Amino acid sequence: MTAPADRDIRNLSFDGLTEYLTQIDEKPFRAQQIFEWLYQKQVTDFDGMKNLSRELRQKLAEHFTLNPLTVDKHEVSSDGTAKFLFELSDKEKIETVLIPTPTRTTACISTQAGCKFGCRFCASGIGGWNRNLTCAEIISQVQHVQAEARNFERPLSHIVFMGIGEPMDNFENLMKAIRLINDHRGINIGARRITVSTCGVVPKILELGQQGIQIELAISLHGYDNESRNVLMPVNKRYPFDDLIEACRNYQQNYRRQITFEYILIKDVTCSDEAIQALKKAFKGLICKMNLIPYNPVKEFDHQTPSRTEMFRFRGQLQDFGIHATIRTPRGKDINSACGQLRHS
Numbered sequence: 001m002t003a004p005a006d007r008d009i010r011n012l013s014f015d016g017l018t019e020y021l022t023q024i025d026e027k028p029f030r031a032q033q034i035f036e037w038l039y040q041k042q043v044t045d046f047d048g049m050k051n052l053s054r055e056l057r058q059k060l061a062e063h064f065t066l067n068p069l070t071v072d073k074h075e076v077s078s079d080g081t082a083k084f085l086f087e088l089s090d091k092e093k094i095e096t097v098l099i100p101t102p103t104r105t106t107a108c109i110s111t112q113a114g115c116k117f118g119c120r121f122c123a124s125g126i127g128g129w130n131r132n133l134t135c136a137e138i139i140s141q142v143q144h145v146q147a148e149a150r151n152f153e154r155p156l157s158h159i160v161f162m163g164i165g166e167p168m169d170n171f172e173n174l175m176k177a178i179r180l181i182n183d184h185r186g187i188n189i190g191a192r193r194i195t196v197s198t199c200g201v202v203p204k205i206l207e208l209g210q211q212g213i214q215i216e217l218a219i220s221l222h223g224y225d226n227e228s229r230n231v232l233m234p235v236n237k238r239y240p241f242d243d244l245i246e247a248c249r250n251y252q253q254n255y256r257r258q259i260t261f262e263y264i265l266i267k268d269v270t271c272s273d274e275a276i277q278a279l280k281k282a283f284k285g286l287i288c289k290m291n292l293i294p295y296n297p298v299k300e301f302d303h304q305t306p307s308r309t310e311m312f313r314f315r316g317q318l319q320d321f322g323i324h325a326t327i328r329t330p331r332g333k334d335i336n337s338a339c340g341q342l343r344h345s
């Protein structure tokens with residue numbers, strides 16, 4: 001399914017907007033003013049763009065839209081994490097999470113309505129995949145939580161594409177949105193504060209490297225060899241474990257960027273001694289960080305979370321080998337907003 005015709009002006013880059021203005025015989029500097037209204041002052045309609053002529057405002061309103069997201073539900077966890085269920089113009093639903101910590105405020109953004117990758121531990125793929133989000137739908141999630149974060153101690157500072165969907169499967173819109181988020185005339189968040197997480201779409205990892213923007217890359221690894229990854233993540237049949245690690249090596253060597261591996265800790269499945277040995281072998285010579293994620297319960301799967309002792313033992317074993325590993329504290333578990341618990345319906 002494709003997105004409904006989306007004329008939202010936030011699908012345009014700064015250059016795209018300048019081009020449009022030139023076509024309608026307007027001065028190109030108007031793009032700067034319109035961007036200020038959209039991204040700094042966050043107006044909700046074209047009429048609010050007070051320093052534009054009435055004629056231009058009318059033209060913009062005829063040509064473009066500025067669709068707000070409808071909030072279907074807003075929940076706040078006991079740890080301060082906020083989750084929003086948004087309804088899109090075609091009634092599709094997506095979730096966005098805002099996570100305050102003592103040092104940063106992070107937004108976890110969705111890129112698709114549903115997910116087609118069907119990882120066997122994640123709630124986001126259970127209802128299947130419906131469609132890609134447009135650039136404007138990605139941007140409006142960021143803007144919505146950015147406004148919300150004004151009530152927090154710290155403004156929105158970090159973006160992680162770890163919500164519903166596979167970012168690399170919506171590559172074009174993802175990159176458009178990232179450029180607007182990063183643009184100093186746009187949302188203005190530094191590239192190093194933007195993380196894209198992928199389940200391992202190998203060709204897109206290489207393409208991301210070529211984009212000339214220094215964003216962070218996280219790989220959802222979760223298996224320790226081809227066999228274990230096949231069981232947990234069907235994408236591994238298409239892009240096998242060794243090819244994925246090879247792509248990460250290339251990415252790291254060519255672009256001198258450290259890669260973060262996300263690795264779920266599932267009792268008796270991913271944190272065995274066998275796993276340690278296999279990971280040591282796979283990671284030889286690779287500069288990386290490991291983010292260990294305690295499995296968050298999803299009712300459709302019957303995995304168990306390991307005990308704290310088991311998790312710390314596993315981390316210790318990785319560290320003994322020189323792999324920098326941290327255990328991620330789950331956030332917003334009481335409102336089902338922790339990793340892997342987001343759903344689109």
Ligand code: SAH
Nearest residue numbers: 122162165166197198199220295296339340
């Ligand atoms: N599709 C992308 C973006 C989603 S990121 C990707 O796979 O990277 C969401 C992160 O949460 C991924 O690392 C995912 O594997 C992890 N996750 C999914 N289900 C989980 C669960 N039940 N418990 C803990 N982490 C989970």
